[in-house]
Amino acid sequence: PPPAPAPPHAQLVSTPQPPMWRTVALVRSRGLYLTQALRADVEAGANPRDVKIKLAEEIVARFHGEEAAANAHRAAGNRMKDGELPDDLPEIELTAAEAMPIAAVLNKAGLVKNSAVARDLLGAGGVRIDGEVVDRTFIYELGATHVCQAGKKAFARITLKSE
Known part of the structure; x- marks a missing residue:
């Protein structure tokens, strides 16, 4: 069988920058002004990955709730946040x-x-x-x-x- 698709959080974080801004503009509920502010931050040197993570959490929260958004990085296979332990700690x-x-x-x-x-x-x-x-x-x-x-x-x- 074909491999399972990556979770939406992982797919969004791996999106290249040019299409990322279209996605941000289409999905964000906070308006064009804040989207332009995020883009300006990235152009000034902020890490685009941080913007992608914020957007991914916003999307997950909208459709699955705040708790799911807070834990989305786990489903994406990303490293644990500082001080956080996996649920299935061996x-x-x-x-x-x-x-x-x-x-x-x-x-x-x-x-x-x-x-x-x-x-x-x-x-x-x-x-x-x-x-x-x-x-x-x-x-x-x-x-x-x-x-x-x-x-x-x-x-x-x-x-x-x-x-």
Whole structure:
């Protein structure tokens, strides 16, 4: 079967700029003046993606309600907003004989392809433990449970138990 179409939020955010302004003008309920103001903001250096996200949320809110609009980015597969956790956060229990470096925990939990990717993410500030950025010196203690994020989309609540 053919792949399912992307959610409307994802389709709109990926729209190129010239057609985007036609879409904004046709769909916005706030009038031409505000549409022109948004376009002027983008021409002055604002990120067009931010305008697309606002428009997508406005469309989703109009047809599906404010709550659906607030969560539309999840359906579009975008990264979680700061401090936000996925609804289906996996719970992973790992066993070890002793405390482990965070790179090894991420690898063993399957949040990264291999330890080298984990080290790269750690070096780039792309790993969070309980919402705080950590580096490769972070040690996962036996008995500890933390919410781990590796990159933009890999999340899990990981418990490290003794063997």
